[in-house]
Amino acid sequence: MTRATKHYVLAAGGTGGHLTPAFALAYELDRRGHHVELITDRRGAEIPGKPDFLTAHILPAGRFGKNPLKWPQGISAVMEGRRMALRLFDSFQPSALVGFGGYPALPALLAASSAGLPSVIHEQNAVLGRVNRLLAGKVNAIATSYPEVDRLKPQYAGKVELVGNPVRPAVLALREEPFPPFIDGGLLRVLVTGGSQGARVLSEVVPDGLAMLPPALRARLQITQQCRPEDLEAVRKRYASHEIPAELATYFEDMEARLADAHLFIGRAGASTISELTAVGRPAILIPLPIATDDHQAANTREIVKAGGARAIRQPNFTAKELAKQIQALAQHPETLANAAHAAWNCGRPDAAEKLADLVESFGGAPIQDVIRVNTGKTATQGSPSGAVATQEMSE
Structure with missing residues (x-):
């Protein structure tokens, strides 16, 4: 049978704080019949709890510390990651990108901006993180976990939506x-x-x-x-x-x-x-x-x-x-x-994953018609961008 589906890319730093909500959204989007892939660093590709269906693409992500002498190296890594993300977008044709903060999300968000791809950022904390602050003006929506978020400029209020921070199903x-x-x-x-x-x-x-x-x-x-x-x-x-x-x-x-x-x-x-x-x-x-x-x-x-x-x-x-x-x-x-x-x-927001998925689904073009073998759970194979390392975590 066939059904309408969309393709989404999630981008997150390699820590549990960034990846836990990303995984929760991936499960929800997959449950709704969409295809999802992940951009992260090597830590994120290997972290426990990653859904079996979620292919992880490891992209360079420069870090910018207090030493300005190291900034050129960081900028070079970000630009290489941006080029690799653009190749992934060309292959995967996503309807939107969702960033969860952390330096590995930066090149993907920059690529989405240059490609005209709709993007959403999710902030887990009550202070807007550095990467999310940097890209807040370029994204279509800002999903927050708290009603009050510091370092979030008033001019972005029109695209802010309180959804909560998705938690593990268990x-x-x-x-x-x-x-x-x-x-x-x-x-x-x-x-x-x-x-x-x-x-x-x-x-x-x-x-x-x-x-x-x-x-x-x-x-x-x-x-x-x-x-x-x-x-x-x-x-x-x-x-x-x-x-x-x-x-x-x-x-x-x-x-x-x-x-x-x-x-x-x-x-x-x-x-x-x-x-x-x-x-x-x-x-x-x-x-x-x-x-x-x-x-x-x-x-x-x-x-x-x-x-x-x-x-x-x-x-x-x-x-x-x-x-x-x-x-x-x-x-x-x-x-x-x-x-x-x-x-x-x-204070709990148990429907955070559903609300975030609703927000993400509201962006992007018309659904792509994709053949899905529902009885086997198999989907059409997605190509990997040249130069990106795609990994599939072993079953735990």
């Missing part, structure tokens, strides 16, 4: 599950993470902060904490010295299950973290990364803190004493945690 599936029962005398399950590699400040402060809780509350603790590999043994000894049961690891494959069971989250305030906490509805104590570009993690906390779903502590103030004070305030009464969970849940 996390979204937990949204309708109730907050785990937290009763007087029952366990208080705390989940602590600091990003993909953990955060040293959490390893140093959290065990001592938990030890400062009143004995009756401390006896109810059950901790799950993600740590840096080099910190693991030291953190294990700290918890043992405080006689607090804790499960520690550098990586948890079943993080969704850990989040589902948690009564309280302690960790950084990255865009993916906030979107998952609000999708599921979990109270949090957030410690924004102080070196985050444009202090965007602090900005990410504004909405959930204002709603009452989280408390934010700046890292210079993140002491064991302050952490114990905030945990005690949240866990002193069962209804306090439950109310905070509901407030966080109310």
Whole structure:
């Protein structure tokens, strides 16, 4: 059978923060019958979680640091990436390009602008990122994750649409599950993470902060904490010295299950973290990364803190004493945690992937008639641009 379809190219930096929403959009566009391909760097092509159907094209992407002597090299890489992106567009004939930030998105967005290809950028954080700022004036639409986004010029307000930050389906599936029962005398399950590699400040402060809780509350603790590999043994000894049961690891494959069971989250305030906490509805104590570009993690906390779903502590103030004070305030009464969970849940935007797909579908020409063998799931083979490296990730 035949049906109308469009072709789309997604461009994203090689980190989970950029690629998680890109993958979510890819799944949604694929579900609607469209063809999707990805432009990223080598890290992005190899990152876990990439859909099997999504071919990744690795393009050069120059970085521009503080040393201007290295800028010519960065510019040269960007222009080469732009040429390769143009060859991909000529082969793939996309209806639109969607950029998710990060330097690997820059050459693709520049190519789309020069080719007259409709483009959309998605901003995951509450501060418009550098690449998105640079291209905001040239794109057709700006999709945001928060109602208030810093560094977004007022003259672009007419093309801004609030869609939210898409989350993984496994996390979204937990949204309708109730907050785990937290009763007087029952366990208080705390989940602590600091990003993909953990955060040293959490390893140093959290065990001592938990030890400062009143004995009756401390006896109810059950901790799950993600740590840096080099910190693991030291953190294990700290918890043992405080006689607090804790499960520690550098990586948890079943993080969704850990989040589902948690009564309280302690960790950084990255865009993916906030979107998952609000999708599921979990109270949090957030410690924004102080070196985050444009202090965007602090900005990410504004909405959930204002709603009452989280408390934010700046890292210079993140002491064991302050952490114990905030945990005690949240866990002193069962209804306090439950109310905070509901407030966080109310900040969630579970239809972010659908809204972003709707926005993307609104751009581009008439649908291309493509023969799709629905019963086998096979599609017509798409050519790769000369010079671009196309990779298909192995099944996990």
